Amino acid sequence: MKSEELSKLLEEYLDSELETAEQELFARYDRELEVPPFLWTRVAAHTVAENNKPKLKGWSAIFAQPLARVIAVLLLAIAVGIVYVISRQPEPNKTVAGSNKPGPTQPKISEPEPEQKKTEFVASQAKPKHRVRRTTNRTPADQSDVWSSDLAYLDIDEQDTARHIEQTQNLLRSIRNVPTTDSDEEIDVSYDKQLSRRLLNENVVLRRDAEMKAKFPTKTLLTDLEPFLIDIANLPDRARPEDVRAIKERVQKTEIVAALLDYQNPGTINR
């Protein structure tokens, strides 16, 4: 054991002596190397060139990197691919709602032709999570047979129309239910007047929109509504009973409220 320790110590001593000797030897190592004066000139030329390069900032700096450029191109390609796939998705099968059995509740206005029926009525189905605006090749004539349907809820415009119809219906109901007596007392219709003015503006916009999109039944309904809204909007805040009564009678006579209700809930009104 002792001899091993001694051997180890001797080895360490010899190593350290050797390293010292080596160090002395290598300290004498002369590479005969000088830094040539032109070296700095060359380095300086590069550094000046580096400084004169236009420095890119922000996104430009990021996209100047080759990897970033590749990633950007890949992302763009993926985005284009997704858009392409979405646009190529087949339309869900449309089911014909009641096209084979025109029941008694079918609207009577503009009786549809059999061929058009097959393509137009879409029964309400479970809607897809991601709502994709349907791009159907509808011709203006396609809508001619539609008086009302769930299609009205498929896009924002039609939702607006439905809301407008509902509010107008409420207004007309309100006017229809105003008690009018033969007494000379004026009736306060200021709220109805204000509402009518707003609905009149809305009606004009929606009618034009329906006309442009060839939604003729909707356009017809809104056209029919307009005189009522104009009359109510032109009433004084405190209207004479006979003026209100005249409007009431026209509302009842033309069954405009029923038409509105039928537009909202197709097939529920027997006329």
Added chain:
Amino acid sequence: MSALAGTLMNSSADLVTRVCQGDSDAFRLIFERYSRPVISFIYDMVGDRALAEELTQETFVRAFRAIHTMRAETKLSTWLFGIARNVARESLRARARANSHVDLADKSVMDLSDNKPEPVDGLLSKELNELIRRSLAALDEDKRLVFTLKVLHQCSYEEIAMITGFSLAKLKTDLHRARAEMRKRISAYAGVGYEV
């Protein structure tokens, strides 16, 4: 006092800061301070004078480009040696070196004398320099790197680890083997007192 202030102003960290602020004179000072050790180190690695100059230039150009990325806690010399090591390694791998290894039986070492009457010390020194250079070239790259940094440039193990990225254990092993190989090659020539 002004000398002290000047020294403080020209500390490595200060020079780096000044370069980052666009002071080209500061980079010149860095070059003057470190070009000699860097060119020596590269020469030790590649064994070619002209190539060492070229690679030193490349090292400093790269250093200039990347100096703003240098971390504050990093020692400038270590950082520069790290770049120099990468530059040298790329060069070594790029070029095909048919005569990269010197056989121990290579007698060219012995033929260095030009038979001119030279002082013994001068001749010995010249031959020794050539022998060391050739022996270094005969080491494999990792051992040469570690040996050069530790023995010829007196770097600490921590510095070598930072420059090379090697673990401490590998450093010590490579250094031990490099020393043994160098000893073996030089002992025959170095003469008395150098035998194991």
